[in-house]
Amino acid sequence: MAAARSGEFGILDVLLKYATENFSIVQWPGFLTSRLAYLGPIDQLKTILQATGDTNSMDADYSPLLYCAIMRNNTTAFGALIGHGADPVVTNSNWKNTPAILVAAKHGRVDMVKRLTEAGASVDVYDNRGRCALWLAVVTGQHLALKALLEAGADKRALEVPREGSARPPIVSLASVPFLKCLKLALEFGADPNCKLLNEEHPSSALSIAARWGLHDSCRVLLEAGAHHDADDDPPLIHAVNSGKREIVEMLLEKGARVDAKLEYDDFHATPLIIAAQRDYQDLAKLLIDRGAGVDTDVWEGNTALHYAIGGDNPEVVKFLVDLGANTGQIQSGEWSALQKCYAKVDCMKVLLEAGADLNWAEPDANNSEGCTRALLEYDMDLDTNDVLGYTALHCLPSPARLSIAKLLVNRGASLELRNNAGKSVLDLAIMSKDVPLVDFLLDKKVDINAAASSSGAALHVGAATGDIGMVKLLVRKGADVNLAHPWMYGTALQKACMSRTGTAEGRDAVARFLVDEVDADVNAHGGVHGSALDAALLNGTVEVAKFLIEKGADVGWKDTWDIDDDSLGIAxxxxxxxxxxxxxxxxxxxxxxxxxxxxxxxxxxxxxxxxxxxxxxxxxxxxxxxxxxxxxxxxxxxxxxxxxxxxxxxxxxxxxxxxxxxxxxxxxxxxxxxxxxxxxxxxxxxxxxxxxxxxxxxKKGVRRLVAYCDMCLFGIRGLVNVCMSCDNKLAFCFKSSRLKEELHPYHNNWELQGTEFEETEETEEERESPESSPEIEQVQDDDAEGDWSNDEDDTDGVINGDGKQD
Structure with a gap:
C-alpha cells in the first residue's frame, strides 16, 4: 500500500508478484484495488483480479472498482473489470445506490455509457431519487452522453415527464439554459417541444421560457420542431418582449403570434405593448404598434400601456404613446387617470399637460404648483374630499411644502384635524418630513397639538420618533404635553424616543435627555404595550440610555396594575x-x-x-x-x-x-x-x-418570515402569523402575541392566518471537486464514502445558470 500511495509502481509490481506466488489472498485492501482501477497501472490491476476475481467488492471505506474506472474514464481498467465479472448493474451504498450508468451520464463519460450498455446496463434505470441517466445528462449539459443514451434506445419520454417531486420536465429545463446541442438532440429524437411546467408558474412552456431568457437560437430550434408560437395561457410573445430581444420578438411575429395577446395571473397583468412601455423598450413598442397593437388595449382594472409607461417613469414612451392617440383620460383602478398617476413623475406629467390633459377633470396632486392650486380653487370644490388612502389636499402637500399653497387651502377652510387611513394628520406628516415652517404655521392655526391618533400617538410622539431635537423643542414650546401617554402602542413620548429606529441614535438620545433634563418628563410614566421608557430602552439595546434613565430615577421595583408587590413577585x-x-x-x-x-x-x-x-x-x-x-x-x-x-x-x-x-x-x-x-x-x-x-x-425549525415582525413584541416572526387585513400597513401578531390580538387591536375584526409553520427538510449536497484535480485516489474515496458524489441542483430542478451563451 505504501508503494501504491507513493507511486512506486516498480516496487509494487515486485511485491504483488511475491504476494500472489507465496500467499493465498482472499481479499485485497480496498485502497489498493480502488487506486489501481482509478489510476492503473493496468497490469497490476489484472494481477490482483486474476488472483481473486473479486470485482464487485463492497468495501465500506472505498469506492467500487467499476465506479473508479468510470470517473477516471479509464477504458482499459473498465474492460479488465468487466472481463473479470464486474456487474454493471449492481449499485453500491457508498454511492447512494446510484447505478453506474447515471454516474457516467452525469460526468459526460461517453465511452463508458456505450461500454456499460454493451455490458448489459439498462439505459432507463432510475436511482432512489427518481433520476435516470437522460435526466442527469440534460441538467448537466452532457450532449454527447445524451446522444449515446438516446442512440442506445433510452426512452425519450423521460425528457417530457418531471421526476418525482418536481414540476419541470427536462426538456423545459433545457429551454432555460444555453445547452443548445442538448436541446437539438432531444428534439431530433422526438421529445415534445410543447412540454410545460406542471404547476401554475409563468413562463410555463419551453418556448416561453427560452423567450424570457433571451435565448434566440433555442427559440428558433423549438419553433422549427413545432412549438406553438401562440398560447392563450402563456403567450411566448409577452415573455420575448420582457427579455428585450428584438430578434425573438420579430421571429414570433413572423410566425403569426397575436400582437395583443394578454397574460394575467396573480399580480401580473400585461400585453406585449404594456411590457414594452413599462420597461422603456421604445423600439419594441414601435414595432408592436406597427404590427397592429392597440395603443389603448387594457388589462386588469383598466390599465393601459400609458399607465404602465408612467409607472415606469418613461417620459419618452409616454410621449410616443400620446402622439399615437393614447387616451389620457382612461381610468385606472376605477379611480386614477393617467395624469393622477404622475404624482412623482414630473417629466411624464409635463408630457401629459403639454398634450392637453384635462386639468379640471383629473386634479393632479402633489405637483407643488401654486398657480394650479389657485385655478382649482376658482371652482366650488370640497377641500376635505379624500382619496382611497384617506388623503385630503392638505395631506398631499409635498415636502417641504410651499407655505403659500398651504395658506391658500387653510384660508379657504381646509380641515387641519382630518386624518388619513393610517391615522396621520397633516401636522403628523409635516413633523415626519421635518418641515419646520409648515409645522409652525399649522400650530399657529391652533391645531390640537395633544390630539392622539390610534396608530401613531400625538404630535410629540411623532416628533420624538424622528430623533429631531429641534422639532421636539418646537413642539414643547407650542404646548405639547411631555407626559401624555398613548393609550395603545407607544406609551409616552419618552418611550417612543427610546424605542424608535428613525433618525440617528445620537438624535434620539438627545431627545430623551432633553425630555428628562429640561422639561421634566416622568421617567416612571407607564403606558402602551412596552410599559416604561426603561423597558423600551432595554428592548432597543441602548445601554447608555438605560443607564441614564436609571440614574434619573427609573424604578426597577414599581408595583404593576394588579398591585402585586416585590415580596411576592421578585422583579416587580x-x-x-x-x-x-x-x-x-x-x-x-x-x-x-x-x-x-x-x-x-x-x-x-x-x-x-x-x-x-x-x-x-x-x-x-x-x-x-x-x-x-x-x-x-x-x-x-x-x-x-x-x-x-x-x-x-x-x-x-x-x-x-x-x-x-x-x-x-x-x-x-x-x-x-x-x-x-x-x-x-x-x-x-x-x-x-x-x-x-x-x-x-x-x-422542527420554524420558517422565518424575512420581512415580517410582530407589532406587539417587535420580534421577527417564525411560523404562522395573524394579519389584520383591514389595516393599510397589515398589522401582524406572532405565535405568542396572537391570543391578545383582539385586545391589543380592537379597531378591526378581519384577521387572516398566514404562513407555513416549519421549514421543509430536504437533503442537500455539496459541490465535489473533479477527480481530475488530484492524482490521489482518496479524493474519490473521501467524497463517495459520505455519499456526496452528486452536484446537480435539486432545488432548481436542474435549471443551471448559464453564462448567456449558446453552446
Missing part, C-alpha cells in the same frame, strides 16, 4: 402583559444589558418570573428577536448566564394555540446552534430522570 417591574426589564434585556441580545438588570435587582429578584403566557426570561432568550439590529441567533452567552444564575430549564410557556414550550423546544424551533441545544439538554437532564419524555422537547 411589569408591563400590562407581564414583561419585566429582564425579559426585555434578554430580547435585546445584549449580555451587558442582562448583567446590568441582574446587578440592579440582585437579592430581591426572581429570575424565573413569568409573563402572562408563562414565559420566563430564559424562554425569551431562546427566541431571538432578529430585528432592529439584534442577533438573529439564540445567544449562548445569555442562555448560559441565566442558567448559571438559577433559571429553570424545565419551565413551560404557552403560545396562542395553547401549545406548551420548554426552553429546549423553543431553541430548536428558532434554529439554535448545537452548542446552545447541548447546553439546554444538559441543564434539563433532571426532568428526564423524573420520567419526562424527550419527545416533548423536539421541534
Amino acid at each position: 417591574t411589569k408591563t400590562n402583559l407581564g414583561h419585566t426589564p429582564l425579559h426585555f434585556a434578554v430580547a435585546s441580545g445584549s449580555t451587558d444589558l442582562v448583567e446590568l438588570v441582574l446587578s440592579r435587582t440582585r437579592g430581591k429578584t426572581s429570575i424565573n418570573e413569568p409573563d402572562e403566557d408563562g414565559w420566563t426570561p430564559l424562554l425569551w432568550a431562546c427566541r431571538p428577536c432578529d430585528k432592529w439590529g439584534t442577533p438573529g441567533q439564540v445567544k449562548h452567552s445569555i442562555v448560559k448566564l441565566l442558567l448559571d444564575r438559577g433559571a429553570d430549564p424545565l419551565v413551560r410557556g404557552q403560545t396562542w394555540d395553547d401549545k406548551q414550550w420548554s426552553p429546549l423546544k423553543m431553541a430548536r424551533y428558532h434554529g439554535a446552534t448545537e452548542e446552545v441545544v447541548h447546553l439546554l439538554k444538559k441543564a434539563s437532564r433532571y426532568g428526564r430522570e423524573k420520567g419526562e419524555k424527550e419527545e416533548f422537547h423536539a421541534s
Whole structure:
C-alpha cells in the first residue's frame, strides 16, 4: 500500500508478484484495488483480479472498482473489470445506490455509457431519487452522453415527464439554459417541444421560457420542431418582449403570434405593448404598434400601456404613446387617470399637460404648483374630499411644502384635524418630513397639538420618533404635553424616543435627555404595550440610555396594575402583559444589558418570573428577536448566564394555540446552534430522570418570515402569523402575541392566518471537486464514502445558470 500511495509502481509490481506466488489472498485492501482501477497501472490491476476475481467488492471505506474506472474514464481498467465479472448493474451504498450508468451520464463519460450498455446496463434505470441517466445528462449539459443514451434506445419520454417531486420536465429545463446541442438532440429524437411546467408558474412552456431568457437560437430550434408560437395561457410573445430581444420578438411575429395577446395571473397583468412601455423598450413598442397593437388595449382594472409607461417613469414612451392617440383620460383602478398617476413623475406629467390633459377633470396632486392650486380653487370644490388612502389636499402637500399653497387651502377652510387611513394628520406628516415652517404655521392655526391618533400617538410622539431635537423643542414650546401617554402602542413620548429606529441614535438620545433634563418628563410614566421608557430602552439595546434613565430615577421595583408587590413577585417591574426589564434585556441580545438588570435587582429578584403566557426570561432568550439590529441567533452567552444564575430549564410557556414550550423546544424551533441545544439538554437532564419524555422537547425549525415582525413584541416572526387585513400597513401578531390580538387591536375584526409553520427538510449536497484535480485516489474515496458524489441542483430542478451563451 505504501508503494501504491507513493507511486512506486516498480516496487509494487515486485511485491504483488511475491504476494500472489507465496500467499493465498482472499481479499485485497480496498485502497489498493480502488487506486489501481482509478489510476492503473493496468497490469497490476489484472494481477490482483486474476488472483481473486473479486470485482464487485463492497468495501465500506472505498469506492467500487467499476465506479473508479468510470470517473477516471479509464477504458482499459473498465474492460479488465468487466472481463473479470464486474456487474454493471449492481449499485453500491457508498454511492447512494446510484447505478453506474447515471454516474457516467452525469460526468459526460461517453465511452463508458456505450461500454456499460454493451455490458448489459439498462439505459432507463432510475436511482432512489427518481433520476435516470437522460435526466442527469440534460441538467448537466452532457450532449454527447445524451446522444449515446438516446442512440442506445433510452426512452425519450423521460425528457417530457418531471421526476418525482418536481414540476419541470427536462426538456423545459433545457429551454432555460444555453445547452443548445442538448436541446437539438432531444428534439431530433422526438421529445415534445410543447412540454410545460406542471404547476401554475409563468413562463410555463419551453418556448416561453427560452423567450424570457433571451435565448434566440433555442427559440428558433423549438419553433422549427413545432412549438406553438401562440398560447392563450402563456403567450411566448409577452415573455420575448420582457427579455428585450428584438430578434425573438420579430421571429414570433413572423410566425403569426397575436400582437395583443394578454397574460394575467396573480399580480401580473400585461400585453406585449404594456411590457414594452413599462420597461422603456421604445423600439419594441414601435414595432408592436406597427404590427397592429392597440395603443389603448387594457388589462386588469383598466390599465393601459400609458399607465404602465408612467409607472415606469418613461417620459419618452409616454410621449410616443400620446402622439399615437393614447387616451389620457382612461381610468385606472376605477379611480386614477393617467395624469393622477404622475404624482412623482414630473417629466411624464409635463408630457401629459403639454398634450392637453384635462386639468379640471383629473386634479393632479402633489405637483407643488401654486398657480394650479389657485385655478382649482376658482371652482366650488370640497377641500376635505379624500382619496382611497384617506388623503385630503392638505395631506398631499409635498415636502417641504410651499407655505403659500398651504395658506391658500387653510384660508379657504381646509380641515387641519382630518386624518388619513393610517391615522396621520397633516401636522403628523409635516413633523415626519421635518418641515419646520409648515409645522409652525399649522400650530399657529391652533391645531390640537395633544390630539392622539390610534396608530401613531400625538404630535410629540411623532416628533420624538424622528430623533429631531429641534422639532421636539418646537413642539414643547407650542404646548405639547411631555407626559401624555398613548393609550395603545407607544406609551409616552419618552418611550417612543427610546424605542424608535428613525433618525440617528445620537438624535434620539438627545431627545430623551432633553425630555428628562429640561422639561421634566416622568421617567416612571407607564403606558402602551412596552410599559416604561426603561423597558423600551432595554428592548432597543441602548445601554447608555438605560443607564441614564436609571440614574434619573427609573424604578426597577414599581408595583404593576394588579398591585402585586416585590415580596411576592421578585422583579416587580411589569408591563400590562407581564414583561419585566429582564425579559426585555434578554430580547435585546445584549449580555451587558442582562448583567446590568441582574446587578440592579440582585437579592430581591426572581429570575424565573413569568409573563402572562408563562414565559420566563430564559424562554425569551431562546427566541431571538432578529430585528432592529439584534442577533438573529439564540445567544449562548445569555442562555448560559441565566442558567448559571438559577433559571429553570424545565419551565413551560404557552403560545396562542395553547401549545406548551420548554426552553429546549423553543431553541430548536428558532434554529439554535448545537452548542446552545447541548447546553439546554444538559441543564434539563433532571426532568428526564423524573420520567419526562424527550419527545416533548423536539421541534422542527420554524420558517422565518424575512420581512415580517410582530407589532406587539417587535420580534421577527417564525411560523404562522395573524394579519389584520383591514389595516393599510397589515398589522401582524406572532405565535405568542396572537391570543391578545383582539385586545391589543380592537379597531378591526378581519384577521387572516398566514404562513407555513416549519421549514421543509430536504437533503442537500455539496459541490465535489473533479477527480481530475488530484492524482490521489482518496479524493474519490473521501467524497463517495459520505455519499456526496452528486452536484446537480435539486432545488432548481436542474435549471443551471448559464453564462448567456449558446453552446
